[in-house]
Amino acid sequence: MTVYEGYKPVIGLEVHAQLTTDSKMFCGCKVSYGASPNSRTCPVCLGLPGALPILNKKAVEYALRMILAVGGEVALHSVFTRKNYFYPDLPKGYQISQYSQPVGRGGEIKYSLENGRTKNCRLNRIHLEEDAGKSLHPSSKERYTRLDFNRCGVPLIEIVSEPDLKSPEDAYSYLNKLKQILQCLEICSADMEKGHLRCDANVSVLPKGKKKLGVRTEVKNLNSFKGVKRALKYEIARQIKILRAGGTVKPVTLWWDENRRAARLMRTKETSEDYRYFPEPDLWPLAIDMPWLDSIRRSLKELPDHKYNRLVKQYKIRPYDARILAADRLLADYFENVIACYNNSRDVVNWITTEILGILDETNESITEFKISPAMLAELLKSIDDGIISGRTARQVFREMAATGNSAARIITSRGLRQITDKKVLLKEVDKVITANPKQVEKYRSGKTALLDFFIGEVMKSTQGRANPELVSDLLIQLLKK
Ligand code: ADP
Ligand code: MG
Ligand code: ZN
Numbered sequence: 001m002t003v004y005e006g007y008k009p010v011i012g013l014e015v016h017a018q019l020t021t022d023s024k025m026f027c028g029c030k031v032s033y034g035a036s037p038n039s040r041t042c043p044v045c046l047g048l049p050g051a052l053p054i055l056n057k058k059a060v061e062y063a064l065r066m067i068l069a070v071g072g073e074v075a076l077h078s079v080f081t082r083k084n085y086f087y088p089d090l091p092k093g094y095q096i097s098q099y100s101q102p103v104g105r106g107g108e109i110k111y112s113l114e115n116g117r118t119k120n121c122r123l124n125r126i127h128l129e130e131d132a133g134k135s136l137h138p139s140s141k142e143r144y145t146r147l148d149f150n151r152c153g154v155p156l157i158e159i160v161s162e163p164d165l166k167s168p169e170d171a172y173s174y175l176n177k178l179k180q181i182l183q184c185l186e187i188c189s190a191d192m193e194k195g196h197l198r199c200d201a202n203v204s205v206l207p208k209g210k211k212k213l214g215v216r217t218e219v220k221n222l223n224s225f226k227g228v229k230r231a232l233k234y235e236i237a238r239q240i241k242i243l244r245a246g247g248t249v250k251p252v253t254l255w256w257d258e259n260r261r262a263a264r265l266m267r268t269k270e271t272s273e274d275y276r277y278f279p280e281p282d283l284w285p286l287a288i289d290m291p292w293l294d295s296i297r298r299s300l301k302e303l304p305d306h307k308y309n310r311l312v313k314q315y316k317i318r319p320y321d322a323r324i325l326a327a328d329r330l331l332a333d334y335f336e337n338v339i340a341c342y343n344n345s346r347d348v349v350n351w352i353t354t355e356i357l358g359i360l361d362e363t364n365e366s367i368t369e370f371k372i373s374p375a376m377l378a379e380l381l382k383s384i385d386d387g388i389i390s391g392r393t394a395r396q397v398f399r400e401m402a403a404t405g406n407s408a409a410r411i412i413t414s415r416g417l418r419q420i421t422d423k424k425v426l427l428k429e430v431d432k433v434i435t436a437n438p439k440q441v442e443k444y445r446s447g448k449t450a451l452l453d454f455f456i457g458e459v460m461k462s463t464q465g466r467a468n469p470e471l472v473s474d475l476l477i478q479l480l481k482k
Helices: 055-070 167-186 225-244 288-300 304-316 319-326 330-342 343-363 373-384 393-402 407-415 421-434 438-445 451-461 469-481
Strands: 007-019 080-086 094-098 106-114 118-130 134-136 146-148 155-161 197-207 217-222 253-255 260-270
Touching: 007 225, 055 094, 055 118, 055 167, 055 393, 080 373, 094 118, 106 167, 118 167, 146 217, 155 421, 167 197, 167 225, 167 304, 167 330, 217 225, 225 253, 225 260, 304 319, 304 330, 319 330, 319 343, 330 343, 330 373, 343 373, 343 393, 373 393, 373 407, 393 407, 421 451, 438 451, 438 469, 451 469
Parallel strands: 217 253
Antiparallel strands: 007 155, 007 197, 080 094, 106 118, 118 155, 134 146, 197 217, 253 260
16 A cells, blocks of 8 residues: 555655865865855866866765765776756856766665665766856846856766655655765765755656656755655656646656745756767876775775664664764764763763753754863763762753853852762751651651652752752661651
8 A cells, every 4th residue: 555546656866965075176276165256266167268177086086985885886997078058157068077987886875764664775876077156046136146156166976876766755764874974974064955965856656567667757956855855745746646637747857946845847858968968078087096996995984884783782872872873973973982981871872862962953053063072071971970960960060061161070160069978968958858848757657658759859959959869868768767
């Protein structure tokens, strides 16, 4: 049984990932976001006559990392190609890309659905390509579209999947995994909202029992993973409706309008002939040398699946927690850096998944912006173990640390939060509570010993949470016996 009654969706994604190299793909211009428009351009990336491109080795290295990470095949010989088209944000009139001989072929991405089931999506190819500029249409009042060429020539890899994805949920989980891999390899920030990751979704539907894939459409302008899911649901439903009514789906390119949650026609689908591809005459074919490739392979960062398995084994943490950490390389690094100073993995993981993720969610910060360093968190946890503060006070100290960046010791001292462990002082407090609650004392003595928690709570209240709970509990048990 499926939600699509009699039809099976078939989805293939083309993902463009902006590589985080220092400079552009074929010139020395800096790749920088938020720089003033057109301040990062030169004759090469503007395509002025006579300017010649020089390939950025780092961009190739980043592409190779990705190909190796997904188990693809690296072509030791590949070719750059000109893809010709006219568009205002493309001053050269062509994009340097790769076409029939890409640098990477095959490979696969293993992803998990929200219900925990794992699936596979084969990749068709991974190739290198330069980005185009940006058209800015600031407001409807403005008479002109503005052009910013800073993005022209920024290196991209395009990751093209096989049409293996069977549902919008598959596509969503695939993208999440892809993002994790890119981040883990430190080659792309993979922030779709900022356009560092862009996705075109190809989709068709197949009547049950049929084998030959149907006509596909391509949906563009997808700005978030959730948007991809919504757009696919919309487009699948539209195609099924057409087929049910006896019509045929036309091969078109659609533009997803996230505000209206609808897709509109952008153009009829371009075919490869439209681009007049030909080998880029200003660049040599790309030859990859084996020792270099081997050194890249050896220095590959640990991938999410491997990290997950290692975290579970090495630190004996719950699979659920390991999954959260493995999905975010920086969070996992944070975890391991705390562990280096404080060796109780369960406590550390609990603080991360509850307190830290809670605060980051509230403040919309990333772990790198978080004011409490791993060593500072370790210090806070140690002061609980050493009996300097209670777990409850620690949460209060933690909040203040996160807001101010001050150390635990400093906050504990300046706020007078140090735990009371002096027996004389505690005895006084316990006495007070016992005198003030004669009825409860009577009940306790007649067998309702569960009331101990009530008494402990009262002492904690009267000491603003500073009393050492174990000592209080011992004293109470002694005194209530009589
Ligand atoms: P183009 O560059 O013209 O978009 P590609 O051959 O590179 O064409 O394919 C683009 C994407 O379309 C790939 O991800 C592929 O998996 C997907 N695709 C191909 N055929 C279908 C289909 N019938 N239904 C859904 N997706 C498809
Ligand atoms: Mg396409
Ligand atoms: Zn340039």
